[in-house]
Amino acid sequence: MKWPALGYLRASSLDELWRALGDGAQILAGGQTLLATLAFRLSEPGTLVDITRIPELRGISVTGGVLRVGALTRHAELGRDALVARHAPLLTQAVPHIAHPAIRNRGTIGGSLAYADPAAELPACAVALDATLVLAREGGERRVKATDFFTGLLTTALEPGEIIAAVEFPLAGPSQRAVILEVARRSGDYAMAGLAAVLDLGADGRVTAPRLTFFGVGDGPVLATRANAALEGRALDAAAIAAAQAALDADLDPPADLHGPPAMKRHLCRVLLGRALQSLTPATEQAA
Amino acid sequence: MNEIPTPASIGLSREDLPNSYIGRSVPRPSLPKLVQGRATYTDDVVLPRMLHAAFLRSPHAHARILAIRIEAALAVPGVVRVFTGADLAKVCDPWVAVLDHLKGMKSAPQHPLPLDRATWQGEAVVAVLADTRAAAEDGVAAIEVDWDPLPAQTDMETALDAGTVVIHPELGDNLVFTRTATKGDVDAAFAAAHKVVEATFVTGRHTGVTLEPRSIIADYNRADGMLTVHQATQAPHMMQNVFAKHLRLEESQVRVICKDVGGSFGIKVHVYPDEVAVAAMARVLGRPVKFIADRFESFASDIHARDHRIKARMAVNADGTIIGFDVDDLTGIGPYSVYPRTSAMEGNQVVNLVGGPYDFAHYRCTTRVVLQNKAPTCQYRAVGHPIATAVTEGLVEMAARELGMDALDLRRRNMIRDDAYPFTSPPGMRFEGLSHHASLDKLLEMVPVARIRADQAEQRAIGVHRGLGFAAFIELTNPSPFMYGIGGARISAQDGCTVRMDPDGSVVASSGVTEQGQGTEAILAQIVAHGVGVPVERVKIITGDTLNTPYGGGTWACRGAGIGGEAALQSALALKAQILEVAGAMLQAAPESLDIVMGHITDRASGAQRMSLHELGRIVYFRGDTLPRDLPRELVQTRHFITKEYPFAFTNGIQACWAEVDTDTGMVKLLEHWVVEDCGRVVNPLLVDEQVRGGVVQGLGGALYEHCVYDERGNLLTTTMADYLVPMSAEMPDIHVGHVETPTKESLLGAKGAGEAGTAGAPGALMNAINDALAPLGARVLEQPFTPARILAALGRI
Numbered sequence A: 001m002k003w004p005a006l007g008y009l010r011a012s013s014l015d016e017l018w019r020a021l022g023d024g025a026q027i028l029a030g031g032q033t034l035l036a037t038l039a040f041r042l043s044e045p046g047t048l049v050d051i052t053r054i055p056e057l058r059g060i061s062v063t064g065g066v067l068r069v070g071a072l073t074r075h076a077e078l079g080r081d082a083l084v085a086r087h088a089p090l091l092t093q094a095v096p097h098i099a100h101p102a103i104r105n106r107g108t109i110g111g112s113l114a115y116a117d118p119a120a121e122l123p124a125c126a127v128a129l130d131a132t133l134v135l136a137r138e139g140g141e142r143r144v145k146a147t148d149f150f151t152g153l154l155t156t157a158l159e160p161g162e163i164i165a166a167v168e169f170p171l172a173g174p175s176q177r178a179v180i181l182e183v184a185r186r187s188g189d190y191a192m193a194g195l196a197a198v199l200d201l202g203a204d205g206r207v208t209a210p211r212l213t214f215f216g217v218g219d220g221p222v223l224a225t226r227a228n229a230a231l232e233g234r235a236l237d238a239a240a241i242a243a244a245q246a247a248l249d250a251d252l253d254p255p256a257d258l259h260g261p262p263a264m265k266r267h268l269c270r271v272l273l274g275r276a277l278q279s280l281t282p283a284t285e286q287a288a
Numbered sequence B: 001m002n003e004i005p006t007p008a009s010i011g012l013s014r015e016d017l018p019n020s021y022i023g024r025s026v027p028r029p030s031l032p033k034l035v036q037g038r039a040t041y042t043d044d045v046v047l048p049r050m051l052h053a054a055f056l057r058s059p060h061a062h063a064r065i066l067a068i069r070i071e072a073a074l075a076v077p078g079v080v081r082v083f084t085g086a087d088l089a090k091v092c093d094p095w096v097a098v099l100d101h102l103k104g105m106k107s108a109p110q111h112p113l114p115l116d117r118a119t120w121q122g123e124a125v126v127a128v129l130a131d132t133r134a135a136a137e138d139g140v141a142a143i144e145v146d147w148d149p150l151p152a153q154t155d156m157e158t159a160l161d162a163g164t165v166v167i168h169p170e171l172g173d174n175l176v177f178t179r180t181a182t183k184g185d186v187d188a189a190f191a192a193a194h195k196v197v198e199a200t201f202v203t204g205r206h207t208g209v210t211l212e213p214r215s216i217i218a219d220y221n222r223a224d225g226m227l228t229v230h231q232a233t234q235a236p237h238m239m240q241n242v243f244a245k246h247l248r249l250e251e252s253q254v255r256v257i258c259k260d261v262g263g264s265f266g267i268k269v270h271v272y273p274d275e276v277a278v279a280a281m282a283r284v285l286g287r288p289v290k291f292i293a294d295r296f297e298s299f300a301s302d303i304h305a306r307d308h309r310i311k312a313r314m315a316v317n318a319d320g321t322i323i324g325f326d327v328d329d330l331t332g333i334g335p336y337s338v339y340p341r342t343s344a345m346e347g348n349q350v351v352n353l354v355g356g357p358y359d360f361a362h363y364r365c366t367t368r369v370v371l372q373n374k375a376p377t378c379q380y381r382a383v384g385h386p387i388a389t390a391v392t393e394g395l396v397e398m399a400a401r402e403l404g405m406d407a408l409d410l411r412r413r414n415m416i417r418d419d420a421y422p423f424t425s426p427p428g429m430r431f432e433g434l435s436h437h438a439s440l441d442k443l444l445e446m447v448p449v450a451r452i453r454a455d456q457a458e459q460r461a462i463g464v465h466r467g468l469g470f471a472a473f474i475e476l477t478n479p480s481p482f483m484y485g486i487g488g489a490r491i492s493a494q495d496g497c498t499v500r501m502d503p504d505g506s507v508v509a510s511s512g513v514t515e516q517g518q519g520t521e522a523i524l525a526q527i528v529a530h531g532v533g534v535p536v537e538r539v540k541i542i543t544g545d546t547l548n549t550p551y552g553g554g555t556w557a558c559r560g561a562g563i564g565g566e567a568a569l570q571s572a573l574a575l576k577a578q579i580l581e582v583a584g585a586m587l588q589a590a591p592e593s594l595d596i597v598m599g600h601i602t603d604r605a606s607g608a609q610r611m612s613l614h615e616l617g618r619i620v621y622f623r624g625d626t627l628p629r630d631l632p633r634e635l636v637q638t639r640h641f642i643t644k645e646y647p648f649a650f651t652n653g654i655q656a657c658w659a660e661v662d663t664d665t666g667m668v669k670l671l672e673h674w675v676v677e678d679c680g681r682v683v684n685p686l687l688v689d690e691q692v693r694g695g696v697v698q699g700l701g702g703a704l705y706e707h708c709v710y711d712e713r714g715n716l717l718t719t720t721m722a723d724y725l726v727p728m729s730a731e732m733p734d735i736h737v738g739h740v741e742t743p744t745k746e747s748l749l750g751a752k753g754a755g756e757a758g759t760a761g762a763p764g765a766l767m768n769a770i771n772d773a774l775a776p777l778g779a780r781v782l783e784q785p786f787t788p789a790r791i792l793a794a795l796g797r798i
């Protein structure tokens, strides 16, 4: 289909953006989701406001004890950035799972978080890493925890007139272990089921603060609180993994989709959980 | 027959035989144009005063149209005119897609836009013409239709039940066609058999996803009474007849031009009501009208295929001898049989092809073709073959497993002997010459079976499940009028080629077969260069224009090389003879003592160059006064070709697939794939290999990914490339291709078709590989596509 007739405006500063945002205006970042949905005429915004030239929304830095990733950071940039690899290695691992190179060259982290696709990798990583989103509006900004940001299917805590300016990730400590795994029909497809797993593994081999976050199996990233509780404080061994798998079922309420019934999603989550934790056990780490 | 010297056949290097282009991987002359974006697809054609069409499509699988309100659409800026079914019925006659030789077949009349009822979701119902496509879509959005939704018939299993929804009440029931082929005494033979294996197979409804969507521009010129249609089509002459017949014109008033086509796979050989609507609207308005299907429209209105449920049994003796097959095929084809080839062919092919590679005595196969409220199905690459092959080869491997026999030994025991030809199969197919045993031998030279089996055992020990599967197949190519012509369809099985030499010694050939991106023009150029004796760069090819090419059938059922190629060869040889006669007169030599080599007249005995074609052309065209008065000097020749002895030139082959199943996730990883096929003379090895590889990929796509999913109310759920999964390169294995060459004796060229072999065998080979991997776990899958959910369910994991 062809897009409806619409206006296009490019903002080159936040001030210009605030002036442009108004009735019927919608932000255009990488366009990798928005432009496709426009062609389906799912929405008919009056004007697209292109934010990709706004310098305030760019850049990756470590400031104030957090890793700050500007909303306009392209997936490809995220994947090759040294600061990201050092302080939030889960993100570096996640990028190759997102779509294909052409899409990664354009799609942005801000767009991915704002769109909040339940099967997308970056929203799950943000929750798993306990990130904080910096939301800006005319005359101010506020910070919202990723866990509170995703409010339902394709919905977020963004208010009208508000944008994502940046995402702040806590710096990974030496004991952090992180892994992302997913099952997708073809490479680059959205996952049928995925898991972003972050935990601390102490010198005593015990797990603290596990944040197993599943994607593609709910209406947003699913933080598996019961499975996390089953792991907390335990040595990462077969018994602990089995306990987490057993607890997981109660964390999930997956919908059926074209790939299969809820039972399949539950099963895949158990498999992913087993594989992810297995890869983090001291034995596996030593072998590798 | 087949006495064309090729370097291999006379033991020379190709440098020693410079003219010989047959059997050489000559690069395709059209490639630079395609990769540089300089091709001319239908959408690239822009005509003055052109309008753009968009269609309002039915949101319901089955609904009565109570009222259509178009006023708001007419008020949309840029909208010029709106047409309903009733408007078009005034200028366009409906069609009924049946063929006389398919006994008892019935279907309902179909109009370009339906008059009072929509019968599938996505059916075009109202057309809006505007200055741009976007404005036309705005117009569509402004149309209001009052629908009265009706119950939909979506499950083919219940299509013939009493009390079911009869989609066209005037037909009495939903049965379009049924046929049973029998041979021997199946009941007695099965009762006496050592073992009977039995299974129900399902092949998933899928479609051929072309890079270029369906595209058409129709332009009716009132000044000269000509309807000129630019169309992405496989069969320009067939379309010429269709437009003329239904728009009440003479065939000579219709010209169909088909320049570059971005893939067709059978999708573009059918008559689509929205495309006929475009021609009808152009006829009314006297203005060009363009319609380019978007991807959503493609999924909802291109033909689908392969929606079959097959219950099948095979009986064997204790020594592995196949006694017979007993098969019940059921297929749902949507609400109409598709014009003019009909939607009964696929089921009919299943009946013709099950058991194809084997010599056995007892056969019974029934197909029942029923209506549904889903998109119409029709012929898609390898029509019926992948279904028949998966059923046959699935049963063969099951029987081998039950008998504790190696499946390849079982095949070898039952394959028709290579010296048994001519041979007539139980359903009555006549084979001129096949090479099952030689092909299997060749395959085993390529597939390291022992190493694979060792690896399989090693991997199993560590919980990795790999499987090796095979599938032998036959393929129907080079069709005669027995396919469509005898049924009353004006679809040419004959094809022609006109070859001429211009004054500069270059050669132009125009052919009735068409280029869809598969390289037809490349092989025609090779054949003509070979036949005349000129460098291939000196040959230009014209295809895809009913006003400028000999009448022909176009691209379907694998016939470009076998039929079009032979016409090209014969006309090229005729031109060569004509040139040599003129050269003989000029050089005062007997024509038989001369030859043409790389654009020069040479002395046949010594090889010495006597004269360039350029010089010959100069004299013939500009100094004809110097030639003997009665010398024939037409440097242009036309020949037509049609197969005569056999209704079809069958080919054969065998494939092997090596795959790994992740039994925790149900994911299948393709490790390696092998194909040996026998398409007779290989004209261009590179093109044939890539046809085979592309075909394999499409076959694997249908077996693993591609699926047009409908819910029980007839809503199509897979309408984007994110939901309808096409195979992509990252998941595809290396595909090794080998050849055995058994040229057909019906032609000098000896070529048969090669375009469908890959698709015919790949799904069966993959199914057998998966089931080989799953066998020790007591699981098997028979329902395509083999999705993770189905594999996990078979394993009892979900």
Ligand SMILES: Cc1cc2nc3c(=O)[nH]c(=O)nc-3n(C[C@H](O)[C@H](O)[C@H](O)COP(=O)(O)OP(=O)(O)OC[C@H]3O[C@@H](n4cnc5c(N)ncnc54)[C@H](O)[C@@H]3O)c2cc1C
Pocket (backbone or CB within 6 Å): A026, A027, A028, A029, A030, A031, A032, A033, A034, A035, A036, A071, A072, A097, A098, A099, A100, A103, A106, A107, A108, A109, A110, A111, A112, A113, A114, A115, A119, A120, A121, A122, A158, A162, A163, A164, A165, A188, A189, A190, A191
């Ligand atoms: C074929 C294909 C496959 C894909 N596969 C995957 C995949 O496997 N995994 C995955 O995660 N993603 C996938 N994507 C989506 C891709 O990652 C997108 O780039 C991303 O989801 C959106 O980012 P964008 O910058 O393109 O946003 P846009 O498309 O420009 O915008 C998306 C939405 O976010 C809003 N928005 C954008 N930026 C901001 C901001 N800073 N503040 C507030 N609102 C904003 C827009 O208004 C719009 O509503 C795929 C896309 C395609 C086309």
